[in-house]
Amino acid sequence: QVQLVESGGGLVQPGGSLRLSCAASGFTFSTYAMSWVRQAPGKGLEWISDIDSGGSTYYVESVKGRFTISRDNAKNTVYLKMNSLKPEDTAVYLCAKSKGEHTIMPVRISDEYDHWGQGTQVTVSS
Numbered sequence: 001q002v003q004l005v006e007s008g009g010g011l012v013q014p015g016g017s018l019r020l021s022c023a024a025s026g027f028t029f030s031t032y033a034m035s036w037v038r039q040a041p042g043k044g045l046e047w048i049s050d051i052d053s054g055g056s057t058y059y060v061e062s063v064k065g066r067f068t069i070s071r072d073n074a075k076n077t078v079y080l081k082m083n084s085l086k087p088e089d090t091a092v093y094l095c096a097k098s099k100g101e102h103t104i105m106p107v108r109i110s111d112e113y114d115h116w117g118q119g120t121q122v123t124v125s126s
Contacts, residue, residue, distance in 0.1 A: 002026040002115045004095045009120030012085055016124070020080040022095030022117055030073040033098035036080045037109060038091035039119075045109050046091075049080060053101035063089075085124045092119040 008020040022034070033052040039045050049069040050058040057069050068081045078095060096113040103112055 002097065004097060004115055004117035006093065006095050006117045006120040009093060009122045011123045011125065013126050014086060014124055016085050017081070017083045018085065018122060020082070020093055020095075020120060020122075022078045022080075024076045024078070024095075024097070027097070029071075029076040031101055033101055033103040034071060034078040035096045035098060035103060035107070035113065036069060036078075036093055037096050037113075038089075038093045038122075040088075040091040043091075045094075047107040047109055050098070050103045050105075050107070051078065052098075052103060058103070058105060082122070085122075087124045090122060090124050092121055094119040 003025045005023045012018055031053050033050055035050040036048050037045050038048055048060045048063050051069045051071050066084045071078045095117040097115040098112055099114050
């Protein structure tokens with residue numbers, strides 16, 4: 001069965017960095033697009049980044065230039081490197097598997113993903 005397991009979250013000061021990982025199993029990882037979605041306290045899900053099966057990357061405007069998504073198909077893992085973190089980046093970060101090799105833009109979260117990880121908490125605070 002499909003499993004997505006996130007790790008790497010934690011407490012970081014504003015301006016700091018974290019790298020999130022999502023280890024995938026149970027499907028042919030290299031042939032699917034993968035995304036990161038976050039949920040801030042009291043808010044809905046927000047799509048933030050995607051990498052398709054060919055390695056093309058996409059970002060929400062608020063994280064462009066600060067976050068970098070990447071994938072290692074040999075390790076069945078997708079990463080999110082987050083730099084210059086801000087308090088407004090505080091959220092639970094979830095890894096999601098797209099239904100196909102590309103994620104249709106603009107992303108409709110309710111339609112696009114068929115499996116989710118459990119999430120990892122990122123807190124940006126001094």
